[in-house]
Amino acid sequence: MKCRQCGAAMYGRADRKFCSDQCRARAGNLKKHKDAGEQLMVQVNKILRQNRLLLQRTSPEGKTTLKRSVLELAGFDFRYFTNLFRTQKGNTYYFCYDYGYLLLDDEKVLIVNRQPYMRT
Structure with missing residues (x-):
């Protein structure tokens, strides 16, 4: 058996793919960085999750008005x-998923939580 990453001879279990943790990690990192589109999706999803979390934290009751600068200072990205x-x-x-905002006058933001639609 040979390591899939470096080609070194391996001993031990028959289903082993890599000779060491370093080769396994290196192979995983190479796989992650191959697809630039996938990398972009990961970055955008991270920003969206962060935006949602900030909206959720600043509006625990479901509806709040605050200054836009408060969200910006916390790391909110209004582009996403x-x-x-x-x-x-x-x-x-x-x-941002179930939390939203409305841009108001005077640099204020109204934060809302989308209520689930109930069919009767």
């Missing part, structure tokens, strides 16, 4: 959101 919701009045809510 999962979907938009436009009201009949013309307001646009930006959502």
